[in-house]
Amino acid sequence: MIYTKEVENMCPVAKGAKHEPAPIPEEGKWVHSKKIEDISGFTHGVGWCAPQQGACKLSLNVKNGVIEEALVETIGCSGMTHSAAMAAEVLQGKTILEALNTDLVCDAINTAMRELFLQIVYGRTQSAFSDDGLAVGAGLEDLGKGLRSQVGTMYGTLAKGPRYLEMTDGYVTGIALDEDDEIIGYKFINFGKMMDFIKAGDDAATAYEKASGQYGRVQDAVRVIDPRKE
Numbered sequence: 001m002i003y004t005k006e007v008e009n010m011c012p013v014a015k016g017a018k019h020e021p022a023p024i025p026e027e028g029k030w031v032h033s034k035k036i037e038d039i040s041g042f043t044h045g046v047g048w049c050a051p052q053q054g055a056c057k058l059s060l061n062v063k064n065g066v067i068e069e070a071l072v073e074t075i076g077c078s079g080m081t082h083s084a085a086m087a088a089e090v091l092q093g094k095t096i097l098e099a100l101n102t103d104l105v106c107d108a109i110n111t112a113m114r115e116l117f118l119q120i121v122y123g124r125t126q127s128a129f130s131d132d133g134l135a136v137g138a139g140l141e142d143l144g145k146g147l148r149s150q151v152g153t154m155y156g157t158l159a160k161g162p163r164y165l166e167m168t169d170g171y172v173t174g175i176a177l178d179e180d181d182e183i184i185g186y187k188f189i190n191f192g193k194m195m196d197f198i199k200a201g202d203d204a205a206t207a208y209e210k211a212s213g214q215y216g217r218v219q220d221a222v223r224v225i226d227p228r229k230e
Contacts, residue, residue: 070091161181
């Protein structure tokens with residue numbers, strides 16, 4: 001350590017107070033975190049690129065400071081999906097400090113990593129009060145059956161009104177309208193389920209039928225329109 005002459009000439013004064021860092025909740029324990037390896041938990045971060053035309057939700061399962069599991073979800077930008085593919089290869093095995101200082105290819109993913117880092121080092125995690133945390137594989141549970149991201153896509157204009165395009169249920173094939181042309185339900189096809197049926201041996205038509213569903217008062221509709229065509 002190099003000291004200036006002024007500091008060298010000072011007489012030592014004892015430091016009396018020992019003020020520990022505040023404990024944070026981690027996987028069912030209260031931890032005084034002082035090093036990266038003191039950090040554990042499953043949490044999320046959301047980021048955006050500079051022009052804000054795309055966003056990323058990043059979910060990491062961290063054990064003793066090391067990323068054991070990563071889920072990278074993106075929306076709004078076609079190039080971002082390729083960036084997510086590269087980030088998914090890069091993240092596991094890094095400490096969260098390494099990941100924070102690694103170029104994850106896309107601004108939105110880098111920003112999501114920054115926001116996630118702030119969450120986890122302050123103890124704001126999904127597993128804060130879960131004994132031993134969440135098992136590696138918990139990230140897949142966020143995707144549900146068919147392992148597809150939970151995406152909502154809606155569109156509307158002043159002249160023509162709203163259109164439901166994609167719900168958690170699936171791809172919207174029709175929106176049900178009443179006598180006042182107000183939406184009272186919708187029909188959908190769940191692509192994740194449909195692909196599972198096809199992989200199990202069903203033909204495409206049968207799989208389509210089995211994966212179809214509806215929500216709301218579709219049976220009371222005056223008409224059902226295709227939100228992409230009508």
